Amino acid sequence: MTGQPQAVDFRTGDIPTPDVIILTHKLSRDYHLGSEVVRALRDVSLQIRRNEFTAIMGPSGSGKSTLMNLLGCLDTPTGGEYWLNSQKVSELDDDELARIRNKEIGFVFQTFNLLPRATSLHNVELPLIYAGVKAKARHERAVAVMERVGLGDRMQHKPTELSGGQRQRVAIARALVNNPSILLADEPTGNLDSHTSQEIMEVFEGLHEAGQTIVVITHERDIAAHATRQIHLLDGLVEQDFTTEKTA
Amino acid sequence: MLSGEILQVAFQSIVANKLRSFLTMLGIVIGVGAVITMVALGTGAQRAVEEQIQRLGTDLLSVYAGQSFRRGVASQDRVSLTTDDADALRRDGYALKAVVPELSRNQQVKYGNRNINVNVLATTADYPEVNNYDIEAGSMFTYGDDDSRRRVAVLGYGVPDMLETNGAAMIGQQISIRGIPFEIIGILAEKGAQGFSNPDEQILVPLKTGQFRVFGTDRLRSINVQVLHPDSMNVAMIGIERVLRREHGIQPGAPNDFQIRNRTEFLSTAQETTQTFTFLLAGIAAVSLLVGGIGIMNIMLVSVTERTREIGVRKALGATRSNIMLQFLVEAVTLCMLGGIVGILAGAGGAVALAKLQGWATVVSPQAVVVAFVFSAVIGIFFGLWPARRASLLDPIEALRHE
Numbered sequence A: 001m002t003g004q005p006q007a008v009d010f011r012t013g014d015i016p017t018p019d020v021i022i023l024t025h026k027l028s029r030d031y032h033l034g035s036e037v038v039r040a041l042r043d044v045s046l047q048i049r050r051n052e053f054t055a056i057m058g059p060s061g062s063g064k065s066t067l068m069n070l071l072g073c074l075d076t077p078t079g080g081e082y083w084l085n086s087q088k089v090s091e092l093d094d095d096e097l098a099r100i101r102n103k104e105i106g107f108v109f110q111t112f113n114l115l116p117r118a119t120s121l122h123n124v125e126l127p128l129i130y131a132g133v134k135a136k137a138r139h140e141r142a143v144a145v146m147e148r149v150g151l152g153d154r155m156q157h158k159p160t161e162l163s164g165g166q167r168q169r170v171a172i173a174r175a176l177v178n179n180p181s182i183l184l185a186d187e188p189t190g191n192l193d194s195h196t197s198q199e200i201m202e203v204f205e206g207l208h209e210a211g212q213t214i215v216v217i218t219h220e221r222d223i224a225a226h227a228t229r230q231i232h233l234l235d236g237l238v239e240q241d242f243t244t245e246k247t248a
Numbered sequence B: 001m002l003s004g005e006i007l008q009v010a011f012q013s014i015v016a017n018k019l020r021s022f023l024t025m026l027g028i029v030i031g032v033g034a035v036i037t038m039v040a041l042g043t044g045a046q047r048a049v050e051e052q053i054q055r056l057g058t059d060l061l062s063v064y065a066g067q068s069f070r071r072g073v074a075s076q077d078r079v080s081l082t083t084d085d086a087d088a089l090r091r092d093g094y095a096l097k098a099v100v101p102e103l104s105r106n107q108q109v110k111y112g113n114r115n116i117n118v119n120v121l122a123t124t125a126d127y128p129e130v131n132n133y134d135i136e137a138g139s140m141f142t143y144g145d146d147d148s149r150r151r152v153a154v155l156g157y158g159v160p161d162m163l164e165t166n167g168a169a170m171i172g173q174q175i176s177i178r179g180i181p182f183e184i185i186g187i188l189a190e191k192g193a194q195g196f197s198n199p200d201e202q203i204l205v206p207l208k209t210g211q212f213r214v215f216g217t218d219r220l221r222s223i224n225v226q227v228l229h230p231d232s233m234n235v236a237m238i239g240i241e242r243v244l245r246r247e248h249g250i251q252p253g254a255p256n257d258f259q260i261r262n263r264t265e266f267l268s269t270a271q272e273t274t275q276t277f278t279f280l281l282a283g284i285a286a287v288s289l290l291v292g293g294i295g296i297m298n299i300m301l302v303s304v305t306e307r308t309r310e311i312g313v314r315k316a317l318g319a320t321r322s323n324i325m326l327q328f329l330v331e332a333v334t335l336c337m338l339g340g341i342v343g344i345l346a347g348a349g350g351a352v353a354l355a356k357l358q359g360w361a362t363v364v365s366p367q368a369v370v371v372a373f374v375f376s377a378v379i380g381i382f383f384g385l386w387p388a389r390r391a392s393l394l395d396p397i398e399a400l401r402h403e
């Protein structure tokens, strides 16, 4: 089950090789609470290559979500470098980050985060709207990706009219619709029962087989077992990083 | 694309909170409605004054005899203004279109067996045109009638009534003024009472006929002067002053013994007053519009708080700050403009109702409607800006965590 830890040799001033989708170099994130400083992430350096399926694990408070928010360009680091798809994003401004989130990143959240008043189809179209895709192309792409996650017959349903597993499929469709370089999921099965969780993980596996690069945060070993690599965090540091044989 | 989404979301949000949107809009409706009604009232009053000025003629000056002064002391008798003065003005005046002398007295008038006392006005053939009278029946006398001192009379619209007779039937009949028989050749159209005097209750006769056959004097009551153009009022006045001073032999430095009055002067004062009145009304109404705007701001702040999570999701999916800002701004402006449209309809309805029920003159001008509409949009932008900015600056992570 255990493979080799991935080698990280990168120095400031280097440019990552093209097959490296994600590269962090001494990435850190400090929170200042009054006079106290919480070091949620300490000099984390790691590389994720194209078509890797990575699970990030670790106890509560170890910095998983902090790392995910940085990788997803929702947050900016207090130190270090972050390269996404050969672009140094750790120094971009707000509007440029919005564009990166739109084009390069697909998010799947634990709480789905669908717009409750919109149909599932419209939810899936949202990233394309902000990308400026015209209505006809938008509709076609959204329909195609809805069918890919097995929701071809639920396009006009509102989120409240769907089961938890179906909602998460809508969220996955939304994350995929703009062909992102990386799919990021923060505990995507945290609100689902174990059977549905397995179904969702099978969707991820299918996407991985089709070439998608995926990073999933999870607490659960059997969820992490779907991944091809596991990174364990502890107190803001990488404790373990290894590739795995898949267990079915 | 994006603009479609922004408009759609704005409408969705307004429709999703129908009652709240309605109550918020009500503030704008009342504000815009009040402004429209108040401005309509003011504009109506102004229009009424303007019409009165038009009726009096904006290009008319009146010359009256004044007091004569001898060594700085006012003499007892009023200096006369004579037909010679009128001739001199006609000859030497500057920028004048018509000079119409008026010689008038109240006279005993007899028609059949009826007797009335009425104002008889000896004047020239220009009188109806200069004073904006139309001819109802028959015709006006001519300068030829004047020169040959014919005994012809034109009746004011109200005179047949005073004589309790049918007007049209009187044409060609005899009427006696101070015992002298006149032939009735025309009747003037109605002009309507103007305050103290009734211009329809008078009888016109040719100037020379009146001067020599009826009154036996050349002392005029006044000379009305029509200038070539309203703008040449001032040069015309200076010209008249010069001619009359010369005619009356007034020494340089001595005061005039006549007065020149611009007929519309007192009405322009009235016009200014109604204008002030309009601004005042509109100002008061604008305060209620301001209150409506604050209501919009309040509800937009609530809306931003309620939709914090939605803002977070949109940002995570690639919405920029300006996308989010525009989203909320459009919502505020849409609310305001909907309120503005309803307010304009309500305000116009109010103005019409006031005109019907109270008989007040109201005019809903297109300018007022356009200004009110644009202003309601501006209110939306002004009061929507701050909540929209707050939404756009939300931190995506915190927004996503918001319950």
Ligand SMILES: Nc1ncnc2c1ncn2[C@@H]1O[C@H](COP(=O)(O)OP(=O)(O)OP(=O)(O)O)[C@@H](O)[C@H]1O
Binding pocket: A031, A032, A033, A038, A039, A040, A058, A059, A060, A061, A062, A063, A064, A065, A066, A067
């Ligand atoms: N906004 C914040 N302000 C201050 N401290 C924060 C903030 N967000 C996270 N932290 C701290 O950073 C550390 C890492 O938090 P993080 O949310 O990344 O943990 P996690 O691994 O995702 O935990 P969990 O499994 O419970 O989701 C924690 O100690 C947390 O208290």
Ligand SMILES: [Mg+2]
Binding pocket: A064, A065, A066
């Ligand atoms: Mg977490």
